[in-house]
Every structure is written in structure tokens, then in C-alpha cells.
Amino acid sequence: MSTFVKLDNLRKQYSPPDGPYAVGPHEGVNLEILGGEIFSLLGPNGAGKTTIISMMSGLLTPTGGDVTIGGFSITKQPLDVKKQIGVVPQDLALYPNLSARQNLNLFGTLYGLSGKNLSKRTDEVLEFIDLKDRAKDKISEYSGGMKRRVNIGVGLMHRPKMLFLDEPTVAIDPQSRRNILDTVKELNRQGMTVLYTTHYMEEAQELSNRIGIIDHGQIIALGSLAELVKGVGEFDIIRLTLPEPPQTVIDRLAAIPEIERAETSDGEVRLIARNGRQKLPEAIRIINEAGVALHGVEIQEPNLEAVFLQLTGRALRD
Amino acid sequence: MIWRKIQAIAWADIYQTFTDRSALLFNMVSPLAISLIIGAAFGGGSNDVDVEAAKVGVLNLDVGSTQVEQAFGDIYLQVLVEAPPDGLKDFIKGKAITDEKRARQQVKDGDLDVLVVIPENFTASVIESGRGGTLRVYYNPGAGIPGDVARSIIDGLTTQLNNQNIALQVGIPYASEQAARNNQAIDAAVAYIQQASNQLRDKEAITLNRVGVEGKVREFNSLQYFGPGMAILFMTYALANGAVSILVDQRNWTMQRIWTTPSPRTVYLGGKMAGIYVSGIFQMIVLMVAMIFAANVVFGSSVAVWGTNIIGIVLLLASVVAAGSGFALVIASLSKNPDQGGSMSTLVLTVTGLLGGAFLPVDDVPVLGLLSKLTLNHWGLDGFTTLSYEGGSLIDILPNVAILLTMGAVFFSIALFQFGRRFRS
Ligand SMILES: Nc1ncnc2c1ncn2[C@@H]1O[C@H](COP(=O)(O)OP(=O)(O)O)[C@@H](O)[C@H]1O
Ligand SMILES: [Mg+2]
Numbered sequence: 151m152s153t154f155v156k157l158d159n160l161r162k163q164y165s166p167p168d169g170p171y172a173v174g175p176h177e178g179v180n181l182e183i184l185g186g187e188i189f190s191l192l193g194p195n196g197a198g199k200t201t202i203i204s205m206m207s208g209l210l211t212p213t214g215g216d217v218t219i220g221g222f223s224i225t226k227q228p229l230d231v232k233k234q235i236g237v238v239p240q241d242l243a244l245y246p247n248l249s250a251r252q253n254l255n256l257f258g259t260l261y262g263l264s265g266k267n268l269s270k271r272t273d274e275v276l277e278f279i280d281l282k283d284r285a286k287d288k289i290s291e292y293s294g295g296m297k298r299r300v301n302i303g304v305g306l307m308h309r310p311k312m313l314f315l316d317e318p319t320v321a322i323d324p325q326s327r328r329n330i331l332d333t334v335k336e337l338n339r340q341g342m343t344v345l346y347t348t349h350y351m352e353e354a355q356e357l358s359n360r361i362g363i364i365d366h367g368q369i370i371a372l373g374s375l376a377e378l379v380k381g382v383g384e385f386d387i388i389r390l391t392l393p394e395p396p397q398t399v400i401d402r403l404a405a406i407p408e409i410e411r412a413e414t415s416d417g418e419v420r421l422i423a424r425n426g427r428q429k430l431p432e433a434i435r436i437i438n439e440a441g442v443a444l445h446g447v448e449i450q451e452p453n454l455e456a457v458f459l460q461l462t463g464r465a466l467r468d
Numbered sequence: 469m470i471w472r473k474i475q476a477i478a479w480a481d482i483y484q485t486f487t488d489r490s491a492l493l494f495n496m497v498s499p500l501a502i503s504l505i506i507g508a509a510f511g512g513g514s515n516d517v518d519v520e521a522a523k524v525g526v527l528n529l530d531v532g533s534t535q536v537e538q539a540f541g542d543i544y545l546q547v548l549v550e551a552p553p554d555g556l557k558d559f560i561k562g563k564a565i566t567d568e569k570r571a572r573q574q575v576k577d578g579d580l581d582v583l584v585v586i587p588e589n590f591t592a593s594v595i596e597s598g599r600g601g602t603l604r605v606y607y608n609p610g611a612g613i614p615g616d617v618a619r620s621i622i623d624g625l626t627t628q629l630n631n632q633n634i635a636l637q638v639g640i641p642y643a644s645e646q647a648a649r650n651n652q653a654i655d656a657a658v659a660y661i662q663q664a665s666n667q668l669r670d671k672e673a674i675t676l677n678r679v680g681v682e683g684k685v686r687e688f689n690s691l692q693y694f695g696p697g698m699a700i701l702f703m704t705y706a707l708a709n710g711a712v713s714i715l716v717d718q719r720n721w722t723m724q725r726i727w728t729t730p731s732p733r734t735v736y737l738g739g740k741m742a743g744i745y746v747s748g749i750f751q752m753i754v755l756m757v758a759m760i761f762a763a764n765v766v767f768g769s770s771v772a773v774w775g776t777n778i779i780g781i782v783l784l785l786a787s788v789v790a791a792g793s794g795f796a797l798v799i800a801s802l803s804k805n806p807d808q809g810g811s812m813s814t815l816v817l818t819v820t821g822l823l824g825g826a827f828l829p830v831d832d833v834p835v836l837g838l839l840s841k842l843t844l845n846h847w848g849l850d851g852f853t854t855l856s857y858e859g860g861s862l863i864d865i866l867p868n869v870a871i872l873l874t875m876g877a878v879f880f881s882i883a884l885f886q887f888g889r890r891f892r893s
Contacts, residue, residue, distance in 0.1 A: 207728045210893045232730040243721035247484045259476040260729040262469065304725070 154185035154312065154343050155206070159215035162201050162367075166213060172201040173367045178215045181362060181369060185311075188334065188344040190354040192454060193364035194466055199347035200240055201367075203316050206345070207237045220311060233262075236305030240316040242297050243304075246290040250281050250300045253289060254307060261308035271307055279303040279333070295326025302333060312343040319353065331357060351454035351466055363458060370461050379452045382460045385410065386426025388433065390419045391446035399440045406432055411463060422460055473731050477739025478746060481710060485747045495706040495751055499698035500758050504766055507691035521558060522618035524548050525574070525583040527565040530590040540594060540601070540629070541586035547625055548584065559617045575606050578859045582607045582618040689771045689857070691763050696774070696852035697826040699755045700845050704792045704821070706751050708813035710744035711793075711800035714887070715809050737887060741880070744796065748789040756785075775856035780865050784855070787872035788848035794879025795820075795844060801886035821845050847871050 159178030163171045173179055179202070183189045191199050204210040206217045208228040216223050222230040244253050254272045263271055276282045279299040289297060298318060305313055315334065319327040334357060338344050348354055354361050355375055363371040363378070371378055392399075395414060403421060404412035406429055410422040423429045426449055437444050450456065458466045485491060526548050530541025547553070549562030565571045565583065574580040583606040587593075593601035605622060607615055714737075717723035726736045756774055763771040774781050799816055803809035821827070823836060824845020830836040840846045851868035854860035 204724075204893075209724050209727055229730045229732075232728060235728070237725065237728040239721045239725055241721040243725035245480060245484065245722060246720075247487065248480060252480070252483075256476050256480050257725070257729065260473050260726055260731055260735070262730060264472060 151184035151186050153182045154220060155181075155183035155345070156218040157181040157202070157206075157215070158218065160202070160205060160212055160217060161214040162198075162205060162210060163213040171213075171367055173198045173205070174214070175367050177368070179367075179369055181372070183343065183345060184359075185343050186338075186341060187359040188338050188346060188357050190358040190361045191345070191347040191364050192349065192351060192354040192361055192458075192466075193347075194349050194464075197349075197364045198367040199364060200316055202364075203237070203314050203345070203347060207235060207314060208232055233308070234311045236308065236310035236313045238302050238305040238313065238315045238318055240318075240320065242289075242301050244289050244297065244300055247288055249286050249288055250276065250292075250303070251285040253300060254303060257304045258307040263308065271309075275303045275306055278306070293326075294322045295329065298322055298326060298330060299333070302330070306337075310342075312345065313337060314345045316347050317349070318346075319348070319350065349466060351458070355454055361454070363454070363461065365458075365462055371457060375454070378454065378457050382452055382457050385422050385424060385452060385456060385460060387450040387452075387456050387459065388421040388423060388426045388430060389446075389448040389450060390421070390433065390437070390444060391417060391448075392419050392437065392442060392444060393417045395419055395437075395442055396440065399437060399442055402436050402440075403433055406436075409433075410460070413459075413463060415465065420459065420465075422456070470732070470735060473735045474739040474742055477726070477736060478743035481713065481740060481743030482747050482750070484713075485706070485710060485743075486750070491706070491709065495702055495709075496754060496758070499702035499755060500762060503691060503694040503698040503759065504762055506694045507689065507763070508766055509690075521561040522581045522614035522621075523579070524560050524562045524618045524622075525565040525571045525580045526562060527568050527571060527583065527585045529588045530586045531588055531592075533591040533595045535595050536591060540591045543629070544584060544586055544603075544622075544625065548622070556621060559614075560621060572606055575608050578608055580608075581615040582622065584622060689763070689767065689773070691759065691767075691771055691773050692775075692856040693829070693849070693853055694826075695756075695759045695763075696849050696856075697821075697824075697845070699752055699759070700788060700792070700824070700848045701817070701821040701826040702755070703748050703752050703789065704796060704817045704845070705814070707744055707748045707789075707792045707796035708799055708809075708817060710740075710747055711796035711883075712803070712806050712809035712813060714740055714797075714800055715803060715806040718891075719806060733891070737884070741793065741797065745789060745793045748793055749785065752785055752789060756781075772856055774852060775859070777855050777860075777862065780855045780860075780862050781852075783862075783869050784848065784851040784865060784872075787869045787876065788844060788851070790876030791844035791848070791872040791879065794876040794883060797883035798879045798886070801883045801890070825849055844872060844875050847875075 157179050159174075159180060161171060161174030161178045163169050191202065193199055201210065205212045206219070206224060208224050208231060212225065216225050217231075218224070219231045220234045222234075224231045245256070248256070251272055254275055255268060258268045258271060273282075276285050279302065281296060281299060281303075284292070284296065289300060292300070302313075302315070302318065305315075318330055318334075322330075331353065334344060334346065344357075346353070346357055358375065360372070360374050361378060362369045371381070373381075392414075394417070400412050400414055400419060403409065403419065406421075406423075408424045409429060410424070412419060412421050414420070421429070421433065430447070430449070434444065434447070455466055458464070526545050528539075528541040528545045530539040532539030532541070545564065547556070548560060549564050552560060552562065563580075568583075568585060571580060571583045575583050585604040585606070587602070587604075590601040590603070603622075603626065605619065607619055609615070714723065717726075717740075723736060727733055759773050760771070763773055795817075796813065799813045800809050803812050820843045823830065823840050824843035825831065825840060826845055826849070830840050847868045851865045851872075854864050854868070858864070
């Protein structure tokens, strides 16, 4: 696989000169995406995922750096870049009072299709997103999952080489999410390069060839799932269900040797520990001595959540 | 290719506008209903609207006679044109005519209500031959009240000349009352010929040869005012909805999505502007036609709500919608978000509609009359009424068209500049 996308020292400052840097506050973002892979940008809300995708699709002008896609620069040859990419925005970027077919036709025309090509492609896409029988209904009459599918379908009209999906599974039911993940895999199987952003580590874990973890506008870890997890391989996460634990208890837990970090939220204390299992008895002893009720214990295998927690000290989702 | 893309965006816009039932109800049905209700309340030009003075043309060819001091023709000219008695002043606007052919065409066109032609040998025929003279009176049967008034006055004057002292017999009661109270001037004129006409014993000295000229009906109907007023007002409301949809597109990310397609950014705004403009034209046309039909039903006779000058109507339509589109875009471009755009435009457009005279004529109100001139509503409405009941020609509405197009150009430039600024990334 060869490099298809290159982010080169990319930075974005909203409303210069005093505005915040949403991307690259410390140094420009450098990243390569290979042709044919599914690359996920995993990060919490506000990390800068949408800002990066917007710069890559020519919506936002970078404050610094450039993006090259398929050999074309987004700042210098935006139209050439746009012909190769399909963009599926985070919001449902559809006309609610038009039908699925009308939406597909409209955007198909804007992607440069016309006549027979257009109607044929619209049929194909409707088939692919499995909405052929509802094609004439207004988008506003669709379920959330169906809308999401049309949202993806629009980005496929011009058979792009690459698809950007910005958090395509937010706020939908599990079955629709399953459907979308399978769709992304199917597209990739057919040869589509995919950039997928999410704040769900399970999705990144399931889909991606490679993952970039992003926080506060910087990519803080990059690699395949195996590579990322290996970095924190010796660490376990011990989750102790402790409603309202006293600070003294947390401090004592954190002081146990080889416990890297103890943090608490949502009635839970998480310990990141080398050889976590062996530290469990001591942790439970401390809790018992303090007279605090322990409601549950769980030891978690290393995963992206652990990676994020280890890198930032924060949980990925909140 | 670019044109096809612009068309696609415009079409999506138009389609959505005209398939939105509640918007249609508001944009189409309410102006129709409101103008018909006001129209019916004011009535079809029958009584309580200011009756315009009758436009009377007098062509006096009478050379007089050696037997009287003053030619009879001069009496008509004096009473109708040069020095109408106080009581008549309000009802006739006389004009001396030199070109008969042209004057008859003016009657046909509705520019003159009545034309009196006094032949060369008129006095002589009355006084010398004893055969009596004949006046030709051309009138437009559709000229309505002013025409009736003018003819009554001429009838009365003639009768008086015939019968010397009989009070004016004017058909319209208020006209006759007024006239009767002030007919000393006519009496004085009559005195000149009293003596001379004594020779004519039993038969009437002067006959009126009335010639009805079929031509344009110049009839005022309040719908001619409130129809265009309401149509323009609601057209601007609809255009504002269209313009605010740009902000909706920005919020829904459909605009951004269009920007991610391989099309220049101007395609989006161009398509939107085209869609807004065409929707406005379409809405106006539908309303204009609907008002003509509705007026027929309500008033029972055909009302020339928009006049008959098709080219003038088309020019006005094109320019008033251009000004309206531009204005709507300016309001949208200055609004923070769709909600603000919606309430701002309703407020601003209602105020400009009020100032522009959509609800009541304000031309004669001191300050408002001046402010009114700043609104596109005023110039559009003024243009349409010029064409309809004033029977104006193309030249009469060219200033309106020019002003509206200038407004449109200025508004479009401001909106483009504003949108350009806000969409810069
Ligand atoms: N138009 C904007 N103006 C100023 N700040 C913005 C704008 N859009 C996003 N931001 C800020 O940039 C940061 C990154 O946002 P975003 O790229 O949307 O994150 P994500 O997609 O990962 O949730 C956030 O702090 C957000 O508040
Ligand atoms: Mg986002």
C-alpha cells in the first residue's frame, strides 16, 4: 500500500491572531494515510477531528501546512482533490424536504454527473444503501438510521477513491450502527480508502487498519491496534466500583507500588497498574480498612481505552 | 456544467418552496384573501373612493357670428376649460384641444373622459340659419363616474343654453347640488345669448350628438391598489424565507457539503440567488393571475387589477422581484442564525411594507410619504397603479423600473459582500 493522503505540518487557528488553535497548537500535524486502508481518528469531543476533516475536504483553509490527496494539494488544486473524495459530514447534511432520490440526484449533479449516468448511479447507490423502496419518501420521514445511510450514499455518488466519515454513528440505535460499520467494511473491501473519525474506541478497534489517537488538536499516538496496545501492554486497568470514595482512599491506592495512576469518576475508581492482577488484594485491603463498601471489581485487558487513559489520564468518553 | 449545477441548486430551492404547504398557504392564500377583503370593503370604485376630476377636452372651432358678441363655442370653452364656476372646478379638468384625431384616440385610451367638438359654423347655425347647431360629444362609456359627471355637466350647460334659465340638470346628485348653488357664472354667460336665441322659437337650438367611443375602461378598483401592495409584501416575505434558507443550509451543513463537491463556491450562492429570484417571480405571477380571477368572482365584472400594458407589467415584475430578492438577501446576510433571520425579516419587511403603502396609502402623510420613497414596496406599487388605473405608458413606469433595478443591484452587492465575509474560512 502506498501513501494516498499526506498531512504536512497541518495547523488551524480559528479567528487569528488570538483565536484558539483547534489543530496543531504545539506543532503541525503530520500524518500519512495509505491507499486502501481504513484509518481512524479516535478522540474525544472537541479534539479537532472535524476541523482536520474540514481542512482535508477544502472547507477550511489551513492556518499552516497543507494536505495532499492523490497527488493534489487541497490548497492549490482543490477541485482535483474534491473529485477524489466523498465527504460524509457529522451532521445529516441532507435536504429534509427532498426525497432520498432527489438528494442523491442533486449532489450527483454537483459532483458532475448528468443524464443517464446520474440516474443509473442514483439507482446503484439506493440499492447499496438498501433504500430503493423508500427512495421517493422525504428524508424527514425516515428513521435516524435510514437518514445516516442516505448521508453516506450522497458521498458515494461520484465513485470517489476515498471516503471521509465524520462520526457517522452518533445517536443511532445499535442495529443501525452495525449496518453502518458493515457498510464501511464492504466499501473498503471494494477498494475504498476510508478516513473514519469516532470517539468510540470499539469502532476504531473493529474497523481500522491503523488508528491515530487525537487529543487537544495533536495526534498523541499512531499505529495499528496491536502496536498501540503493545505500548501499554503490561498495564491493566482495574475498575473498582466505589460510590463516593474518600480522597484518602484514592491517595492510598495511588501510592501502591507499580500503580501508575488512580483516577475516579462516575462512582468508579480506575487503577492503571503494571501486573494489575497482583495488586488487587492490596487494593481491596486498603478499601476494607477504610470501611468503604466495594460494589464490584473488574480487570480490563489492555485496549484503546487504556491507551488513551495512560496517555492523557482521562477517560475517552465523557 | 456550472450552469447545470446552478440550476440544480436553484431547482431544489424552488421545489422545496412550492411543496411546503404551510408556506404556500401563507405566501399565496393570505395576500389574496387580505387584498380581496380590503378590496370588497372599499368597494369597486363606486362611491367612497375619491372621484377623480373628469378629463374634458374641448375643441373649439367655432368662428362665431356677427350677430352676437361672443361665439357659443367660447362659452363652452370658458365654462369647461378657462374659468369653470366654483361648483364645477372639483369635477372637471378641462383642456383646450387642437388636434381632434389625437384627442379621439385619447378618449379611446382612457386618457380623456369626454371630448366636445364645437364645429366652425356652430354659432352661425344656431343664430342665423335657425336650423340649430350640433355639438359632437365623444365619450368613453367605460370611463365611469368622471365620465358620467362630465357628460352631465355638458348636458346641463347645453340645456341651460337651450332653455336659457333652467337650472343645471346634472345626473349625479352631489354634482348638481354643488353646481346649482354656483351657477351664476353660467347664468352670466347665458345672458349673452338670451337675446339672440329668442329668435329660435319652439325648437331647441342646440343638439348634442353623442358618440360613444368603445375603448379602454378606466375604472378605479381598490384591488388595483391593495392587490399589488399585498402581492409585493408577501413576495418579500417569501423571498426572505428563501434567503434565510442559506443560513439553514449552513446550520444543516448542506451548504458545506456542496462546498466539498468539485464546484466553485460561487455555484452555491448563484444557485440560491437564482432559486430565490425565480420563486419570487413565480409567486408574483400566480398571485397576479389569482387576483384577476378572484376579482371577477368578488366584483362580478372584470377588473383590470394590473392594467393591460403587458410589457410594462413584465418589466415591473422583473425589477420589483430583483429588488425584493436583493433586500431579502441583505437581511439574511446580516442575521446571526436562521431564527434571527426569520424574526428580523418579518419585522423589517412588515415595516417597509407599511411605509411602502401596502396597508394604507401613505404618500400624503408628511414624514412617512418621504420615507416611503426608500422602499421597494412604494416603487413597485406605484408602478403597478400607474399602469392600471392611471393608464400610464411604458415611459411613465421607467423611473420605477430604474429605481427598483438600482436597489436590486445595490442590495445584491451588499449581500454578496456580507456573505463573502461570513463564509470566508
Ligand atoms: N468555527 C469555530 N470557531 C472557533 N472554534 C471552533 C470552531 N469550530 C470548532 N472550534 C473549536 O475547535 C476545537 C475542535 O473542534 P472540532 O474539530 O469540532 O472537534 P471534534 O470534531 O473532534 O469534536 C473545539 O475546541 C471547538 O470548540
Ligand atoms: Mg466533530
